[in-house]
Amino acid sequence: MEGVVQGVGFRPFVHALATSLGLTGLVGNDLDGVFAEVEGPAVAVTEFLRRLERDAPPLARIERVSTAAVTPRRSAEFVIAASDAGSGLRRTLVSADTATCADCLRELSDPADRRHGYPFINCTNCGPRFTIVRDVPYDRPLTTMAPFRMCERCAAEYHDPADRRFHAQPTCCPVCGPRLTLLNSGLNSGLNSGLNSALSSAADDSTDPLQAAAELLRHGRVLAVKGLGGYHLAADAGCEQAVAALRARKHREDKPFAVMAAGLAAAARLAEVDAAAAALLTSQARPVVLLPRRSGAAVAPATAPGNRQLGIMLPYTPLHHLLLAAVARPIVLTSGNVSDEPIAYRDDEARETLRDIADAFLVHDRAIHVRTDDSVTRTFRGRPMLVRRSRGYVPEPITTTTGFPRQVLACGAELKNTFCLARGRHAFVSHHIGDLENAETLRSFTEGIEHFRRLFDIDPQVVAHDLHPEYLSTKYALELDLPLEGVQHHHAHIASCLADNGETGPVIGVAFDGTGYGTDGTIWGGEFLMADLAGFERGGHLAPVPMPGGAAAIRQPWRMAAAYVPDSDVARRHPDQWSAVVAMAAKGINAPLTSSAGRLFDAAAALLGVRDAINYEGQAAVELEQLAETLSPGEAGAYSAAVQAGVPFTIRASDLLHAVIEDRTDGVPAPLIAARFHRGVAALIEAGCLLMRERYGLGTVALSGGVFQNLLLLHDTVARLEARGFRVLIHSRVPCNDGGISLGQAVVAAARDRSL
Ligand SMILES: [Zn+2]
Numbered sequence: 001m002e003g004v005v006q007g008v009g010f011r012p013f014v015h016a017l018a019t020s021l022g023l024t025g026l027v028g029n030d031l032d033g034v035f036a037e038v039e040g041p042a043v044a045v046t047e048f049l050r051r052l053e054r055d056a057p058p059l060a061r062i063e064r065v066s067t068a069a070v071t072p073r074r075s076a077e078f079v080i081a082a083s084d085a086g087s088g089l090r091r092t093l094v095s096a097d098t099a100t101c102a103d104c105l106r107e108l109s110d111p112a113d114r115r116h117g118y119p120f121i122n123c124t125n126c127g128p129r130f131t132i133v134r135d136v137p138y139d140r141p142l143t144t145m146a147p148f149r150m151c152e153r154c155a156a157e158y159h160d161p162a163d164r165r166f167h168a169q170p171t172c173c174p175v176c177g178p179r180l181t182l183l184n185s186g187l188n189s190g191l192n193s194g195l196n197s198a199l200s201s202a203a204d205d206s207t208d209p210l211q212a213a214a215e216l217l218r219h220g221r222v223l224a225v226k227g228l229g230g231y232h233l234a235a236d237a238g239c240e241q242a243v244a245a246l247r248a249r250k251h252r253e254d255k256p257f258a259v260m261a262a263g264l265a266a267a268a269r270l271a272e273v274d275a276a277a278a279a280l281l282t283s284q285a286r287p288v289v290l291l292p293r294r295s296g297a298a299v300a301p302a303t304a305p306g307n308r309q310l311g312i313m314l315p316y317t318p319l320h321h322l323l324l325a326a327v328a329r330p331i332v333l334t335s336g337n338v339s340d341e342p343i344a345y346r347d348d349e350a351r352e353t354l355r356d357i358a359d360a361f362l363v364h365d366r367a368i369h370v371r372t373d374d375s376v377t378r379t380f381r382g383r384p385m386l387v388r389r390s391r392g393y394v395p396e397p398i399t400t401t402t403g404f405p406r407q408v409l410a411c412g413a414e415l416k417n418t419f420c421l422a423r424g425r426h427a428f429v430s431h432h433i434g435d436l437e438n439a440e441t442l443r444s445f446t447e448g449i450e451h452f453r454r455l456f457d458i459d460p461q462v463v464a465h466d467l468h469p470e471y472l473s474t475k476y477a478l479e480l481d482l483p484l485e486g487v488q489h490h491h492a493h494i495a496s497c498l499a500d501n502g503e504t505g506p507v508i509g510v511a512f513d514g515t516g517y518g519t520d521g522t523i524w525g526g527e528f529l530m531a532d533l534a535g536f537e538r539g540g541h542l543a544p545v546p547m548p549g550g551a552a553a554i555r556q557p558w559r560m561a562a563a564y565v566p567d568s569d570v571a572r573r574h575p576d577q578w579s580a581v582v583a584m585a586a587k588g589i590n591a592p593l594t595s596s597a598g599r600l601f602d603a604a605a606a607l608l609g610v611r612d613a614i615n616y617e618g619q620a621a622v623e624l625e626q627l628a629e630t631l632s633p634g635e636a637g638a639y640s641a642a643v644q645a646g647v648p649f650t651i652r653a654s655d656l657l658h659a660v661i662e663d664r665t666d667g668v669p670a671p672l673i674a675a676r677f678h679r680g681v682a683a684l685i686e687a688g689c690l691l692m693r694e695r696y697g698l699g700t701v702a703l704s705g706g707v708f709q710n711l712l713l714l715h716d717t718v719a720r721l722e723a724r725g726f727r728v729l730i731h732s733r734v735p736c737n738d739g740g741i742s743l744g745q746a747v748v749a750a751a752r753d754r755s756l
């Protein structure tokens with residue numbers, strides 16, 4: 001049996017299964033996974049094989065079962081063979097961190113259980129994994145549980161094949177395991193408040209730190225909580241004063257905070273939870289799920305200012321379960337960091353960076369080895385769509401159909417960076433590293449690569465990278481003394497979508513995003529590619545426009561309005577700079593050309609008066625989408641854009657913006673204009689795909705790039721393409737944004753290897 005079959009209770013499961021069927025023989029771990037020899041009546045052996053896959057333990061992922069006849073040993077019973085701790089064990093897979101299982105929850109709430117109320121309860125079926133593993137083989141001494149010596153009772157369970165905690169590496173109990181502590185940050189010391197009384201009572205050993213922490217949250221305080229993959233900042237989600245204080249201290253202006261609700265019922269009071277969303281919320285990975293917020297939901301406005309969506313997750317550690325039960329209301333739970341820095345995960349660093357944000361720290365003494373953010377998901381047509389693939393999913397590999405002839409390192413993009421190491425059929429896409437623009441994130445990137453190389457025993461023979469010479473990930477790749485494979489950004493997007501769907505192309509690839517370096521040195525981002533895994537041809541794109549001020553135009557959407565429509569009335573809001581910016585665009589001074597669809601959305605948002613400057617990536621487009629969403633579907637027509645034939649063809653997207661201005665002048669309501677603009681973009685994608693089909697004779701379209709996080713656009717685009725008879729591929733397992741780029745780069749490098 002190959003796959004995730006070690007450290008997940010697989011051998012005890014095989015033991016119990018064989019014994020129940022009256023079979024004799026043995027089961028053990030080996031280089032590739034788990035092997036078993038069974039002996040008994042043919043009908044029982046057949047049943048054994050059937051149930052092996054059907055009833056496997058919850059964390060197991062069986063990828064392959066191979067069988068062969070062996071000489072009978074005539075043994076009298078079924079036994080678990082000692083494992084071979086050789087270096088070959090590296091080839092088996094480390095599981096992702098997993099939400100507390102039902103059995104552990106039952107014990108957690110059972111006053112008669114010895115782990116009653118213990119915030120670190122876990123077993124073979126649940127608990128920390130990837131975040132605590134320092135090295136392989138996955139064994140307690142090589143995890144951050146090493147300093148905790150198992151007590152006799154825990155050790156007895158650990159060694160008993162019939163026990164749920166047999167070989168559960170992080171197993172522990174109140175006697176021998178990690179402990180919680182509540183610490184004052186010093187931020188508000190001297191204030192005569194609920195804080196001080198709660199803290200002083202926490203200092204008294206008789207008080208539970210968890211109850212005291214809950215008391216602080218109920219008093220509107222901000223709490224730093226050490227979680228599974230890093231520190232979170234928590235506040236009462238219903239208390240505007242608390243959430244606003246958190247926002248101000250964290251220097252985060254508008255970007256929404258996630259909320260943790262105690263269970264599905266509590267989540268459904270805040271947002272609309274359909275069956276697909278419920279399945280995601282309660283899945284073992286427990287990601288944040290972006291959901292339509294209920295009107296009148298008891299959530300402080302500062303949680304997600306002006307946002308119609310709410311990111312909700314359910315408790316995934318025993319500590320969360322206990323805390324949520326004690327607070328008895330939903331809490332904001334957001335990354336423990338200042339502004340755009342990576343989430344804090346080391347104790348000293350967290351105490352330092354978060355002391356001006358948190359009133360108190362709820363901490364414990366189990367170290368976090370790998371910083372891992374919460375994953376973020378949404379659903380589309382009942383299917384999960386990963387927006388950020390991290391805790392709970394990583395490091396489980398994406399299994400590809402085509403495989404990797406050489407071991408590959410793919411360095412990813414600049415924003416929302418992930419890297420990818422690949423060998424055999426497996427692509428190990430890393431946890432979310434973040435935006436590679438500060439030293440701390442760069443360190444996560446380089447250390448992460450080293451860690452993955454050790455964990456999965458990969459020694460890359462080729463390095464894939466973006467073509468952008470200024471990306472830190474590109475510079476890292478170029479400094480390695482290894483063969484290089486440059487992969488164009490939008491080709492990587494489409495290749496990623498193909499790999500996500502287990503396909504190889506060729507397809508019509510529509511890659512719409514913010515920015516990506518083109519092969520002609522301009523900035524691309526509204527691309528129609530004829531692509532397979534090995535290569536692509538640029539069949540068409542949005543007509544390029546200047547980006548006045550370069551990166552400044554990304555932060556200030558009004559500049560794109562100036563570039564697209566120099567005589568628009570947005571000028572009135574920027575009287576001092578407007579003419580200079582227009583001149584910059586006209587003369588092409590510090591104004592690189594771009595065919596970016598993201599910048600087109602920015603211009604539309606500025607022209608509609610939605611947003612002139614952004615506080616987080618994609619904000620203008622998000623707000624434009626939400627404005628259009630206030631409309632009931634089917635009300636709006638679509639603006640249209642002229643196509644300039646040629647190879648490549650170009651689409652005059654500025655037509656959409658002139659239509660926006662015309663409708664505005666005519667007094668058409670803003671939501672209706674926003675909707676017509678969205679449908680106009682979907683219509684121009686449809687038109688582009690029809691031209692591509694005519695030229696290349698392809699009937700499948702792959703949609704990728706961050707712009708397709710816009711569900712309004714995605715729904716309309718997919719519907720239009722399907723109505724035209726296209727087969728449409730979209731992302732599910734990896735993000736359509738730049739978090740998916742590393743997978744795309746890896747499969748492109750492999751495809752070029754195969755075509756050599
Ligand atoms: Zn468990």
Ligand SMILES: [Zn+2]
Nearest residue numbers: 151154173176
């Ligand atoms: Zn113990």
Ligand SMILES: [Zn+2]
Nearest residue numbers: 513515516738
């Ligand atoms: Zn991109």
